[in-house]
Amino acid sequence: MNLKTTPFTDFENTKKYQISSFKELGMDINILNELTQYNKIPSGNFYKFGVIIDEVFNWYFNGIAVADSRQKMREIYSAILQVNNGTENIPFIYKVKRI
Numbered sequence: 001m002n003l004k005t006t007p008f009t010d011f012e013n014t015k016k017y018q019i020s021s022f023k024e025l026g027m028d029i030n031i032l033n034e035l036t037q038y039n040k041i042p043s044g045n046f047y048k049f050g051v052i053i054d055e056v057f058n059w060y061f062n063g064i065a066v067a068d069s070r071q072k073m074r075e076i077y078s079a080i081l082q083v084n085n086g087t088e089n090i091p092f093i094y095k096v097k098r099i
Helices: 070-084
Strands: 005-007 017-024 027-034 046-053 056-060 090-096
Touching (some): 005 046, 070 090
Antiparallel strands (some): 017 027, 046 056
C-alpha cells in the first residue's frame, strides 16, 4: 500500500508541536499535540493522520479527519504503521473537533 502524503501548510508549520505516545489495546500510538500557552489536553472525537519524514510534518488523506471513532482510528493507524514499517518515519494521529 502506498499512501500519498501532503506537507503541512506554511501556517501549520509556524506552530510548535510535541509528540506523545501511549499504548491502547496493545498498540503503540503517537499523538501530535499543538503546544499552546494553555497546555490543555486535546479534545475531539475525529482523527487526522500524519507522518514525520526527515523532520518534515506531512498529512495523510490531505489533512482531512477520516476517523470518527477510536475503533476506526486504530484500524487506520494500524495500516499506517504497516506502511511505515522498516523506515525512520514517525506516524501520528491528531485529534480535532468537528462542529
